[in-house]
Amino acid sequence: MSGIGDYIRQQREQAKISLRQLAEQAGVSNPYLSQVERGLRKPSADILQQIAKGLRISAEALYVQAGILEDRPADSGVRSALLTDPQLTERQKQVLLEIYESFRREAEPKPPTAEVVAIAREPRSDADSVSTTDPVSSPESSDSTSAE
DSSP states (O other): OHHHHHHHHHHHHHTTOOHHHHHHHHTSOHHHHHHHHTTSSOOOHHHHHHHHHHHTSOHHHHHHHHTSSOOOGGGTTHHHHHHHOTTSOHHHHHHHHHHHHHHHHHHSOOOOOHHHHHHHHHHHHHHHHHHHOOTTHHHHHHHHHHHO
16 A cells, blocks of 8 residues: 555655645645555545645546556556656646647557448459459440441
């Protein structure tokens, strides 16, 4: 349980704010926050959100650390790195995450639509019909026959 507490302490120390200041900003008691940091208490999602606001970090980062939310395995660590970077502001993190997510969405393979599947199948049926009846040579042969 101290995993989340250690993480909160690390983030607080990186932000250079005291336990008392964070408790005040998060709207929790100083003793309670101290117990969370020492792993004696397990904070709820609401408390984690308040602490995240006090630390100016993403609540999602705290949820992942607390085991409330699963880290997305397909992100190759980029989300986690952005969310835990102490040199980025909360706004910078959110903007970078939005850009990253948009690039990931663009790169996702899209399943073919029914129209694409139908178009992909047409050349096969056209190729079959062209080989049995050649519409281009038929009019020419009828033209050349009528001319003779």
